[in-house]
Amino acid sequence: MVRLQTVPIDVARLWNELRADSDGAIAQFLGVVRDSNRGRRVLHLDYEAFTEMAEAEMSRIERETHGRFAISEVALAHRVGRIEIGEVSVAIVVAAPHRAPALEACRFAIEELKRRVPIWKKEVFSDGEIWIEGAGERRVERNPSAAETDPDQA
Amino acid sequence: MVRLQTVPIDVARLWNELRADSDGAIAQFLGVVRDSNRGRRVLHLDYEAFTEMAEAEMSRIERETHGRFAISEVALAHRVGRIEIGEVSVAIVVAAPHRAPALEACRFAIEELKRRVPIWKKEVFSDGEIWIEGAGERRVERNPSAAETDPDQA
Amino acid sequence: MRVEVRLFASLAECAGWRVASIDPAPATDVGALWDLLVQSNPALSRLGSRPLAACDRTWVEWNHPIEGVREVAFLPPVSGG
Amino acid sequence: MRVEVRLFASLAECAGWRVASIDPAPATDVGALWDLLVQSNPALSRLGSRPLAACDRTWVEWNHPIEGVREVAFLPPVSGG
Numbered sequence: 226m227v228r229l230q231t232v233p234i235d236v237a238r239l240w241n242e243l244r245a246d247s248d249g250a251i252a253q254f255l256g257v258v259r260d261s262n263r264g265r266r267v268l269h270l271d272y273e274a275f276t277e278m279a280e281a282e283m284s285r286i287e288r289e290t291h292g293r294f295a296i297s298e299v300a301l302a303h304r305v306g307r308i309e310i311g312e313v314s315v316a317i318v319v320a321a322p323h324r325a326p327a328l329e330a331c332r333f334a335i336e337e338l339k340r341r342v343p344i345w346k347k348e349v350f351s352d353g354e355i356w357i358e359g360a361g362e363r364r365v366e367r368n369p370s371a372a373e374t375d376p377d378q379a
Numbered sequence: 380m381v382r383l384q385t386v387p388i389d390v391a392r393l394w395n396e397l398r399a400d401s402d403g404a405i406a407q408f409l410g411v412v413r414d415s416n417r418g419r420r421v422l423h424l425d426y427e428a429f430t431e432m433a434e435a436e437m438s439r440i441e442r443e444t445h446g447r448f449a450i451s452e453v454a455l456a457h458r459v460g461r462i463e464i465g466e467v468s469v470a471i472v473v474a475a476p477h478r479a480p481a482l483e484a485c486r487f488a489i490e491e492l493k494r495r496v497p498i499w500k501k502e503v504f505s506d507g508e509i510w511i512e513g514a515g516e517r518r519v520e521r522n523p524s525a526a527e528t529d530p531d532q533a
Numbered sequence: 534m535r536v537e538v539r540l541f542a543s544l545a546e547c548a549g550w551r552v553a554s555i556d557p558a559p560a561t562d563v564g565a566l567w568d569l570l571v572q573s574n575p576a577l578s579r580l581g582s583r584p585l586a587a588c589d590r591t592w593v594e595w596n597h598p599i600e601g602v603r604e605v606a607f608l609p610p611v612s613g614g
Numbered sequence: 615m616r617v618e619v620r621l622f623a624s625l626a627e628c629a630g631w632r633v634a635s636i637d638p639a640p641a642t643d644v645g646a647l648w649d650l651l652v653q654s655n656p657a658l659s660r661l662g663s664r665p666l667a668a669c670d671r672t673w674v675e676w677n678h679p680i681e682g683v684r685e686v687a688f689l690p691p692v693s694g695g
Contacts, residue, residue, distance in 0.1 A: 237391050246414035246464050253407040254482060256695045260400035272694065275622050275687060278671040279694075303694060310400050315695045324489065324614075328408060332482050335695065343668070343687075344694030345623035356624040359691025410614045426613065429541050429606060432590040433613075457613060469614045478695075489614065497587070497606075498613030499542035510543040513610025 226300040227283040229274060234302045234313045243298040243320045250324040252331035256315040258308050262357075268349050272305045272314065275343040279303070286337045294330035296321040301334060303344060314346075380454040381437040383428060388456045388467045397452040397474045404478040406485035410469040412462050416511075422503050426459045426468065429497035433457070440491045448484035450475040455488060457498060468500075534558075536599060538570070539606040544584055548574045557599050563588065564595035566605060584609055615639070617680060619651070620687040625665055629655045638680050644669065645676035647686060665690055 226243065228234075240251055258270050283301045290299045300318045308314050317334045321327035348355050380397065382388075394405055412424050437455045444453045454472045462468050471488045475481035502509050535554050545551045548570075560566040563586045571577045585608040586593050599605065616635050626632045629651070641647040644667045652658045667674050668687040680686065 240409075244411065244465070249411055249413040251407075251409040251411060252485075253405075253409070254478065255394075255405040255407070256478070257398065257403055257405060259403040259476070273623050274694070275620070275668075275671075275689065278668055278687065281671050311398070322413070324408065324410070328482075328486050328489075331406075335478065335482075339692070339695040341673070341692070342694050343622065343689050343692055345690060346693050347623070356627075356690065357693040358624060359693060427542050428613070429539070429587075429590075429608065432587055432606065435590050493611070493614040495592070495611070496613050497541065497608050497611055499609060500612050501542070510546075510609065511612040512543060513612060 226298065226302075227280060227287055228300070228302040229276060229280055229283070230302065230304055231306045232304075234304055234316050236313065236316050236318070239300050239302060239316060240318045240320070243300055243318055245297060245320065248297050248320040248322055250319075250321050250327035252319045252321075252324070252327040254315075254317045254331050254335045255313050256335075258310050258312050258314055260310045262348060265348075265350055267310065268351060269310065270308045270314065271347040271349060271354075272303075272308060273345050273347070274303070274305045276305075279342050279344055282342045283338065286334055286341070289337070290319075290330050290334050293333065294319075294321070294326040295323070296326050296330045299330060299334055301338060303338070303342070305344070380452065380456075381434060381441055382454070382456040383430060383434055383437070384456065384458055385460045386458075388458055388470050390467060390470050390472070393454050393456060393470060394472045394474065397454055397472055399451060399474065402451050402474040402476060404473075404475050404481035406473045406475075406478070406481040408469075408471045408485050408489045409467050410489075412464050412466050412468055414464045416502060419502075419504055421464065422505060423464065424462045424468065425501040425503060425508075426457075426462060427499050427501070428457070428459045430459075433496050433498055436496045437492065440488055440495065443491070444473075444484050444488050447487065448473075448475070448480040449477070450480050450484045453484060453488055455492060457492070457496070459498070534599075536566075536602055537604045538566070539604065541606065542609045543580060544577065544607055544609055547576050547580060561599060562595065563593060563597045563599065563605060566599060567595075567607060570607070580609075585611075615680075617647075617683055618685045619647070620685065622687065623690045624661060625658065625688055625690055628657050628661060642680060643676065644674060644678045644680065644686060647680060648676075648688060651688070661690075666692075 298320045302316045319331045452474045456470045473481045473485045587606040588602045666689040669683045
């Protein structure tokens with residue numbers, strides 16, 4: 226189950242939809258919008274996606290997760306657009322008969338999603354905005370004339 | 380946060396209680412009562428705990444998890460008494476600033492709980508009951524005269 | 534000296550009791566105390582290998598001394614979760 | 615031949631456009647097409663290293679040929695999750 230959505234992610238509903246009576250384990254990871262990053266207070270985030278490719282890539286990760294782990298179901302949900310502090314930006318839910326594959330599949334799916342799915346987040350502060358790009362967090366100010374690489378992150 | 384409880388575990392409430400605005404990651408594991416084990420249809424489970432020691436051991440695991448991983452909070456909740464198919468028997472919820480420690484702490488806590496906390500489950504079938512004891516599942520029929528070790532599990 | 538002995542799960546069902554106040558003599562460690570229990574409750578030996586043990590709510594080895602211990606619990610391998 | 619070129623996130627904001635139909639000649643691979651874009655949008659070079667690329671919604675390397683491709687997307691390192 227793959228979802229790219231602008232409305233809030235209803236996690237309890239996700240796992241109620243996934244779970245069957247033959248499953249003994251549910252592993253779950255939620256990404257939540259934090260109120261600060263490197264000491265700067267974040268007001269909210271804006272997520273942009275290359276929608277068609279993001280959905281395709283999430284479906285590929287879903288299939289690969291089924292291929293690698295003895296699980297019953299995996300759901301990948303990502304929210305796009307404006308997200309407030311404390312809201313869920315991404316949810317991975319795995320249902321499986323046993324716990325080891327559930328936990329391992331959950332970790333695999335979130336790591337692959339963060340590595341491969343074309344989605345970007347922009348942090349919005351009281352005095353500006355910054356694109357977060359990549360694990361190394363190359364930061365690009367919105368105004369092209371102010372574009373620079375954060376020396377701490379190079 | 381450690382809870383040994385006879386009432387249903389309210390998972391969404393657990394993580395709402397745990398999470399702070401500085402946390403970006405929530406990892407969660409749920410154990411759920413399955414409808415069958417090795418082909419035999421389970422009606423429900425009965426969990427028995429050595430209550431005082433189980434709570435002490437869960438508190439020790441809580442402290443050890445904080446000592447090993449960069450997390451904000453960890454909750455360990457286990458239900459005791461009669462639990463129906465599809466109900467949550469155990470919940471681990473971890474809130475952390477970042478995802479790797481959240482996922483690793485969640486796995487550590489559930490593995491330690493299953494290894495060390497004095498709780499036992501009895502599977503109830505239409506035609507009898509069986510204690511599940513240990514990872515190797517030495518099974519002991521309730522009637523002492525029928526006590527035997529399951530040769531498949533030795 | 535007396536110690537409180539507690540049994541759980543299949544051990545309790547097998548013995549027919551959950552808690553008892555017992556004079557451990559001549560046993561001086563946890564393993565010898567278990568052997569005493571098996572002598573008076575032969576059904577316990579049918580459960581196969583020795584169970585696990587805890588003294589005053591902490592896991593202990595079989596050679597743990599009873600001296601100074603208030604409560605000894607004998608526990609089947611755990612199966613929570 | 616024309617290809618649809620798409621930019622995202624900081625690349626789109628920097629260039630001032632998100633989608634364009636472009637004649638890629640003389641570029642024959644994705645890397646050369648990017649170099650063409652930078653020539654006409656020098657601000658893109660300020661972003662530092664080359665971005666990632668996808669052809670028809672699949673990740674590709676820089677030497678991926680353009681022949682037969684309908685859509686080329688240039689993508690900053692991703693930061694979802």
